[in-house]
Amino acid sequence: MEGSGAKVRGRGHPVTDRKAMVEAALGLLDEAGVEGLSMRRLAERLGVKAASLYWHVRNKEELLGLLADEICAGVREPRLDLSWREKLETLVRENRRVLLGHRDAARILAGTVPTGPNRLRLAETMLGTLIGAGFSRRDVVRAAFLLTDYATHFVAEETRFASVGKAHGSSDEEKLARVRRHFEALPEDEYPLAVSLAGYLTDPDADGRFEFGLEALLDGLEKKLATRGSSGEPSG
Amino acid sequence: MEGSGAKVRGRGHPVTDRKAMVEAALGLLDEAGVEGLSMRRLAERLGVKAASLYWHVRNKEELLGLLADEICAGVREPRLDLSWREKLETLVRENRRVLLGHRDAARILAGTVPTGPNRLRLAETMLGTLIGAGFSRRDVVRAAFLLTDYATHFVAEETRFASVGKAHGSSDEEKLARVRRHFEALPEDEYPLAVSLAGYLTDPDADGRFEFGLEALLDGLEKKLATRGSSGEPSG
DNA sequence: ACCTGAACACCGTTCAAGT
DNA sequence: ACCTGAACACCGTTCAAGT
Numbered sequence: 001m002e003g004s005g006a007k008v009r010g011r012g013h014p015v016t017d018r019k020a021m022v023e024a025a026l027g028l029l030d031e032a033g034v035e036g037l038s039m040r041r042l043a044e045r046l047g048v049k050a051a052s053l054y055w056h057v058r059n060k061e062e063l064l065g066l067l068a069d070e071i072c073a074g075v076r077e078p079r080l081d082l083s084w085r086e087k088l089e090t091l092v093r094e095n096r097r098v099l100l101g102h103r104d105a106a107r108i109l110a111g112t113v114p115t116g117p118n119r120l121r122l123a124e125t126m127l128g129t130l131i132g133a134g135f136s137r138r139d140v141v142r143a144a145f146l147l148t149d150y151a152t153h154f155v156a157e158e159t160r161f162a163s164v165g166k167a168h169g170s171s172d173e174e175k176l177a178r179v180r181r182h183f184e185a186l187p188e189d190e191y192p193l194a195v196s197l198a199g200y201l202t203d204p205d206a207d208g209r210f211e212f213g214l215e216a217l218l219d220g221l222e223k224k225l226a227t228r229g230s231s232g233e234p235s236g
Numbered sequence: 237m238e239g240s241g242a243k244v245r246g247r248g249h250p251v252t253d254r255k256a257m258v259e260a261a262l263g264l265l266d267e268a269g270v271e272g273l274s275m276r277r278l279a280e281r282l283g284v285k286a287a288s289l290y291w292h293v294r295n296k297e298e299l300l301g302l303l304a305d306e307i308c309a310g311v312r313e314p315r316l317d318l319s320w321r322e323k324l325e326t327l328v329r330e331n332r333r334v335l336l337g338h339r340d341a342a343r344i345l346a347g348t349v350p351t352g353p354n355r356l357r358l359a360e361t362m363l364g365t366l367i368g369a370g371f372s373r374r375d376v377v378r379a380a381f382l383l384t385d386y387a388t389h390f391v392a393e394e395t396r397f398a399s400v401g402k403a404h405g406s407s408d409e410e411k412l413a414r415v416r417r418h419f420e421a422l423p424e425d426e427y428p429l430a431v432s433l434a435g436y437l438t439d440p441d442a443d444g445r446f447e448f449g450l451e452a453l454l455d456g457l458e459k460k461l462a463t464r465g466s467s468g469e470p471s472g
Numbered sequence: 473a474c475c476t477g478a479a480c481a482c483c484g485t486t487c488a489a490g491t
Numbered sequence: 492a493c494c495t496g497a498a499c500a501c502c503g504t505t506c507a508a509g510t
Contacts, residue, residue, distance in 0.1 A: 017493090039483085039484060039485085040483070048495090049494070049495055049496080050484080050485085051486080051487085051494075051495065051496080051497095052493075052494050052495075054485070054486080055492085059484080060485090110392075120422070120426075120427050120430060121427075123427075123430060124427055127429040137433060137436055138436050140433065141433055141436035141437055142436075142444075142445050142449070143452075145393075146448070146452065149390075149393060153385060153389040157381075182351075186356070190353075190356075190357075191359075191360055192360070193359070193364055193367070194359060194360060194363070197363060197373060197377055200373055200378075203374070203377065208378075209381065212375070212378045212382070213378070213382045215456065215460070216379075216382065216452075216453055216456030216457055216460060217452055217453065217456055219455065219456040219459045220452030220453055220454070220455040220459075221452055223452075223455045223459070224451070224452060253474090274502065274503080275503060275504085276502070276503085284476090285475070285476055285477080287475075287476065287477080287504080288474075288475050288476075290504070290505080291473085291474060292474090295504075296503065
């Protein structure tokens, strides 16, 4: 429980305070989720009144931006000896892994503009890898958005129900089972496929779903590379 | 402007009232965005007190679910003579078109579970098309999620700044120009690619970006079909 | 069957004032 | 330089009470 006193000493330069704020925000996020992450509760956790936070941060949006960047600090760079495709796979999987590390992290990322140093660094890696693969400059950027957004939004969907039922003690399996029964109970003449595919619609294998989409995306990108050729500029 | 009086006559059966609520909610959404869509403002618009809404609807989440389904009513089914790939393209493009038709519609869809009749009907069409293409039952479901979520999340990203700057009179182009200058002003030694690709990172051609991703996804899916063969069951 | 009054337990943000 | 008191303008939701 260190850090409860916020700025113990030093000269209390604002950097330290922002850092403490973001750390506290991350802790609060893990305990209470996005829904519970309010400026007032964060202030309480820092032993301060809510109004004080606005000395360190313009508004809540700015705080969430800092928080998002902090979350991304844990993404590891892919090894240099990998192929471009392996590098991209690693990067996108790493993204998912890190987002699964904090409650509602994907929703924070999705709702926030990537301007912090960590996210910019990751963008550089992604863009550089795509340039190395031979995409045109325009396609590099489009592919980067596609892959980054895929990771973020997949995890956001995947964890949507993580918080909901935890309160009244229903496990993930119980929740999925309930949804499956809901699909199965639909009128079969109107929604025959939803009924018959209910088992797959509530497939608990999120890893498999993630890899399915990732492979499709990379196969699609690979095909573009083959078709369009290296139609673009040199890779500088 | 019909429907301003809510339930004029009939026997005021609850279906009518819910319909009027959802219509009013859609109007409020277009005027005020998700941020401005509150139960209290919606009640005001219906000439009623906020507490009354809870007679017709369990809570706000349920209302948003109904609203999401109403938004999806406008999605047209693809023509039957198209190939499976053309059908999927049409369906995903239609999805985007409809989501662009109401302010923050994509965010409503993204935050809501697809249980309404319109969304279920669209799911049937999507699943049926993928079955017709020859995917295994498991892959049908995975591909359906992939394509549906792509449309929703693409539009959510695409329209993220739609509302923000409108207040202090900055057009879309001005906003993009500001972001581009921000990237260009980054330290070139740390973020060389962000600086050099600033123009593409703020590309205003959303249609082009959307089609890039859609083509990649469909190419990727097509490849799976070729590779895995029709490994699954018959198409019943 | 449907609506209201009144309350409960919250929000983000501002700003003059304190130290 | 940093924090507080007090307020402003909101939220979603409940529930006894009205008609």
